Amino acid sequence: MGEYLQNIWASISSSLVGMSITLKHLLLIRKGNVTLQYPEEKWPRPERNIGFDHKDYNVIRSKLHVDMDDCIGCYKCARACPVDCIKIETIKVPKGTDIGTTSNDTKKRLLVTRFDIDMTECMYCNLCVYPCPEECIFMTGGPNSSKHPIDYEFSEYNREGLMYPFATVTQEEIDRYTDSETPEKPAEKEETA
Amino acid sequence: MVVDNLMQWFESWTLWEAGSPLLFLIVVVIAGVPIFLLMAVNALVAVYAELKISAFMQDRVGPMGQGPGLHAGKWGLLQTVADALKLLLKEDIIPTLADRKLFIIAPFIIFVTPFIALAALPFNQNLLIADLNIGVFYILAVGSISVIGIIMAGWSSNNKWSLYGAMRSAAQIVSYEIPVALSIVSVIMLTGTLSMQGIISYQDGTTLGILPNWILFNNPFSFIAFFIFFISGVAEVNRTPFDIPEAESELVAGFHTEYSGMRWAFFFLSEYANMLIISGVAAVAFLGGWHSPIPGFLESPGWSLFWFISKVGMLIFIMMWFRWTFPRLRVDQLMNICWKVLLPLALLNIFGVGLWGLFVA
Amino acid sequence: MGIVHGDEMVLNIGPQHPSTHGVLRLKVHTDGEIVSKITPYIGYLHRCFEKHCENLTYEQVIPFTDRCDYISSMNNNFGYVVTVEELMDIHVSEKVEHIRVIMAELNRIASHLLALGTFGMDVGAFTPFLYMFRDRENILDLFEMTCGARLLYNYMWIGGLSHDLPVGFVEKTYEFLDYFEPKIKENDDLLMYNKIFIERTADVGVLPPEVAISYGVTGPNLRGSGVQWDLRKDEQYSIYDRFDFEIPVGTGQMGTVGDCWDRYWVRTQEMKESIGIVRQALKQLPTEGDVQELVPKKIRPPKGSIYKRTESPRGDLGFYIISDGKPTPVRVKLRSPAFTALSALSAIAEGWMISDVIAILGSLDIVLGEIDR
Numbered sequence: 001m002g003e004y005l006q007n008i009w010a011s012i013s014s015s016l017v018g019m020s021i022t023l024k025h026l027l028l029i030r031k032g033n034v035t036l037q038y039p040e041e042k043w044p045r046p047e048r049n050i051g052f053d054h055k056d057y058n059v060i061r062s063k064l065h066v067d068m069d070d071c072i073g074c075y076k077c078a079r080a081c082p083v084d085c086i087k088i089e090t091i092k093v094p095k096g097t098d099i100g101t102t103s104n105d106t107k108k109r110l111l112v113t114r115f116d117i118d119m120t121e122c123m124y125c126n127l128c129v130y131p132c133p134e135e136c137i138f139m140t141g142g143p144n145s146s147k148h149p150i151d152y153e154f155s156e157y158n159r160e161g162l163m164y165p166f167a168t169v170t171q172e173e174i175d176r177y178t179d180s181e182t183p184e185k186p187a188e189k190e191e192t193a
Numbered sequence: 194m195v196v197d198n199l200m201q202w203f204e205s206w207t208l209w210e211a212g213s214p215l216l217f218l219i220v221v222v223i224a225g226v227p228i229f230l231l232m233a234v235n236a237l238v239a240v241y242a243e244l245k246i247s248a249f250m251q252d253r254v255g256p257m258g259q260g261p262g263l264h265a266g267k268w269g270l271l272q273t274v275a276d277a278l279k280l281l282l283k284e285d286i287i288p289t290l291a292d293r294k295l296f297i298i299a300p301f302i303i304f305v306t307p308f309i310a311l312a313a314l315p316f317n318q319n320l321l322i323a324d325l326n327i328g329v330f331y332i333l334a335v336g337s338i339s340v341i342g343i344i345m346a347g348w349s350s351n352n353k354w355s356l357y358g359a360m361r362s363a364a365q366i367v368s369y370e371i372p373v374a375l376s377i378v379s380v381i382m383l384t385g386t387l388s389m390q391g392i393i394s395y396q397d398g399t400t401l402g403i404l405p406n407w408i409l410f411n412n413p414f415s416f417i418a419f420f421i422f423f424i425s426g427v428a429e430v431n432r433t434p435f436d437i438p439e440a441e442s443e444l445v446a447g448f449h450t451e452y453s454g455m456r457w458a459f460f461f462l463s464e465y466a467n468m469l470i471i472s473g474v475a476a477v478a479f480l481g482g483w484h485s486p487i488p489g490f491l492e493s494p495g496w497s498l499f500w501f502i503s504k505v506g507m508l509i510f511i512m513m514w515f516r517w518t519f520p521r522l523r524v525d526q527l528m529n530i531c532w533k534v535l536l537p538l539a540l541l542n543i544f545g546v547g548l549w550g551l552f553v554a
Numbered sequence: 555m556g557i558v559h560g561d562e563m564v565l566n567i568g569p570q571h572p573s574t575h576g577v578l579r580l581k582v583h584t585d586g587e588i589v590s591k592i593t594p595y596i597g598y599l600h601r602c603f604e605k606h607c608e609n610l611t612y613e614q615v616i617p618f619t620d621r622c623d624y625i626s627s628m629n630n631n632f633g634y635v636v637t638v639e640e641l642m643d644i645h646v647s648e649k650v651e652h653i654r655v656i657m658a659e660l661n662r663i664a665s666h667l668l669a670l671g672t673f674g675m676d677v678g679a680f681t682p683f684l685y686m687f688r689d690r691e692n693i694l695d696l697f698e699m700t701c702g703a704r705l706l707y708n709y710m711w712i713g714g715l716s717h718d719l720p721v722g723f724v725e726k727t728y729e730f731l732d733y734f735e736p737k738i739k740e741n742d743d744l745l746m747y748n749k750i751f752i753e754r755t756a757d758v759g760v761l762p763p764e765v766a767i768s769y770g771v772t773g774p775n776l777r778g779s780g781v782q783w784d785l786r787k788d789e790q791y792s793i794y795d796r797f798d799f800e801i802p803v804g805t806g807q808m809g810t811v812g813d814c815w816d817r818y819w820v821r822t823q824e825m826k827e828s829i830g831i832v833r834q835a836l837k838q839l840p841t842e843g844d845v846q847e848l849v850p851k852k853i854r855p856p857k858g859s860i861y862k863r864t865e866s867p868r869g870d871l872g873f874y875i876i877s878d879g880k881p882t883p884v885r886v887k888l889r890s891p892a893f894t895a896l897s898a899l900s901a902i903a904e905g906w907m908i909s910d911v912i913a914i915l916g917s918l919d920i921v922l923g924e925i926d927r
Contacts, residue, residue, distance in 0.1 A: 014749040017747070017748075018745075019514060021743060022681060023514070029252070124706070125616075125617035125620075127613070127614065433678060442675055442678060442912055443912050520674065520745070521679075526754075
């Protein structure tokens with residue numbers, strides 16, 4: 001009988017404790033509210049110094065972007081990608097032809113005819129960003145964020161919308177350099193196999 | 194006593210003679226319209242309140258649409274209207290292997306139960322569809338019809354989860370009718386009437402000097418009876434912590450797993466209407482009905498309506514408060530509480546009220 | 555009075571069900587509400603993790619380990635990275651070790667919060683679930699600040715870390731810990747000490763220590779059964795020997811040792827211990843040093859194999875790696891603690907009711923991403 005009454009008392013008292021907690025939250029909602037009205041308000045991005053030095057790298061996992069002006073077609077990002085979502089095709093240009101230099105003053109030697117990133121496959125691991133010698137592939141809002149504001153809301157209505165072709169080379173340019181030579185096959189990951 | 198007044202009014206200018214069955218039918222249909230509206234409005238308001246209360250308790254703000262158009266109004270006020278429209282437009286799916294006839298009838302039976310029960314609930318001195326001389330008994334009796342609807346829904350869906358929900362629900366509602374009825378019995382012993390208005394008029398005046406003469410404060414036994422009634426009432430309308438028939442983490446959605454669109458909305462409407470009825474009966478039987486909490490203060494019909502609605506609203510709020518605080522009981526624990534705690538207490542209460550009436554009052 | 559047995563009904567809980575914590579299918583034989591036989595069917599979330607690893611370089615495996623136990627990615631990173639480092643005989647710097655411990659313990663708190671919240675939801679309490687998610691968000695903010703990702707971090711690298719701690723991280727972490735400590739008590743009052751919750755969990759799904767050991771159950775589930783087994787102390791790795799912390803074990807406060815309530819209680823106590831570890835690590839944290847100085851340019855571990863296990867929030871997380879000296883591993887095997895916990899389900903949940911099976915499943919805290927891999 002004593003245990004029976006004790007149980008009833010424990011039920012009542014613990015229920016009242018629980019109810020007082022929820023009531024407190026109900027009454028203090030103005031102070032306690034933690035949600036945002038999403039499309040109007042957005043969660044602030046964590047602040048971090050912006051720069052390209054590793055120490056104050058502004059980390060972000062958003063949309064991948066490539067500055068094609070700086071790309072030398074070295075395949076390093078494609079090789080680093082664990083899910084192979086970066087597809088690159090290049091053609092060699094004849095020796096002595098000037099196809100521009102990057103902002104790091106590296107002479108381009110390969111014409112990048114295809115640089116597709118399939119963001120549906122991307123797993124946002126950031127691994128492609130580190131090996132790039134020209135620092136031209138990055139998540140938007142990260143380094144070079146003055147040029148590319150953060151963009152993590154890039155939903156599309158169909159799959160094709162998430163395939164980003166970055167290559168800027170025109171067909172004429174390709175034709176100009178492929179008259180004499182056959183286009184080179186994209187380098188596979190032979191050395192890793 | 195809307196029905197009586199309407200009858201008299203019709204008789205005063207039409208050629209029908211008094212007590213004509215046809216006239217009675219017309220009057221009943223007319224009187225049914227406000228009940229239907231009441232149920233719809235109740236669901237709209239209560240669902241909105243539930244969204245907001247649950248949100249505030251969980252450090253959220255709930256629906257917060259800005260302005261008209263696609264958004265749901267200021268502070269999300271139009272959220273439930275939008276939900277209702279969505280439910281109206283949704284596809285009505287009937288499973289291929291379901292028992293079609295029962296599947297279609299079940300929501301209506303469940304819907305009809307609170308509908309007819311509301312006819313005996315007095316909102317103020319005059320606003321009452323019919324003042325039955327067995328009002329409380331009628332409401333409790335009618336309330337158990339919904340079990341049939343729930344079993345029909347669960348069985349006809351041809352879904353194991355639905356069947357479990359239905360079986361649990363049937364056991365639960367049948368069990369909890371008993372403490373509900375027994376705690377009402379102690380009220381009836383005091384008032385000596387089954388009529389809702391009779392019970393309310395018994396609670397006029399003051400007790401212990403300042404307190405209103407509500408049955409809640411009448412004697413210690415009726416005080417406990419209120420809690421027995423309210424807890425059993427929560428169980429009867431299948432709300433947390435007694436929501437095992439539709440326990441979403443166990444039975445997906447219980448007896449209405451297979452329902453969608455408007456048919457599902459009927460379950461929803463009746464759930465909230467049932468809350469209204471249980472709270473209404475609790476308010477009438479224990480909290481003085483439409484009487485003002487300060488005896489003799491603001492007792493005009495308009496204010497009476499206000500007092501009644503605020504009492505009912507308070508009780509509905511407490512039900513929602515329960516829901517967003519407690520975990521759910523297991524089916525056997527639910528039965529234990531009913532048969533081993535609430536029922537003995539209710540019986541003791543009847544005994545106590547009897548002794549009180551004999552020796553103290 | 556004998557028990558009346560009716561016909562048995564076969565019930566499929568899942569793969570789509572609100573409380574299977576992923577895509578698990580339980581084939582349950584029921585006699586009324588009583589469950590007589592449970593057969594878990596797994597594989598709905600199988601993503602060929604181990605086969606994938608054979609075609610990836612060692613550093614490319616790390617983002618895949620994130621996705622095994624997606625609730626505690628940092629701990630998975632940690633386990634894998636520690637294993638490869640031991641194979642390659644790399645000894646990372648003090649600073650890296652400290653940051654790793656901080657991240658792992660923060661992630662343990664986040665993981666336990668999710669486990670407790672979903673357990674609460676399984677027994678019908680919705681509000682504690684959202685309170686715990688609210689607090690978990692703060693930890694995820696800290697992670698986002700550090701490595702840009704909120705769930706799948708790819709933060710720990712072989713020989714280092716992907717990023718140094720950002721400016722202001724230490725202050726923010728202290729701020730969070732100060733905020734969080736009182737919240738544990740509030741959540742406990744709201745859910746753990748609620749009588750209904752005690753009724754639902756105490757004496758339910760008792761996992762006796764010998765059964766737990768014979769099934770290979772580890773982590774909080776084993777400790778809930780009263781066995782003091784924590785790899786952070788018993789098979790010391792990283793720098794856990796420098797921190798002062800207790801290993802809470804279930805004592806059967808509300809019922810029997812090893813019931814669902816004990817498993818819940820052990821997790822709440824572990825969160826408190828993790829807070830202590832984070833505080834100590836933050837205090838000792840060296841400020842100088844490059845977190846990537848030891849990251850090898852080419853990761854080619856020597857020929858050989860290694861098995862190493864670490865304490866993830868769910869238990870012993872073991873990695874078995876065979877290397878043939880090439881940049882890709884020959885074989886990577888993951889020993890999943892959630893898998894063993896699930897295998898014990900039928901042993902402890904048979905004979906209980908459907909509602910209890912759901913509660914026991916919630917108390918075991920399984921993550922299907924790790925079970926199916």
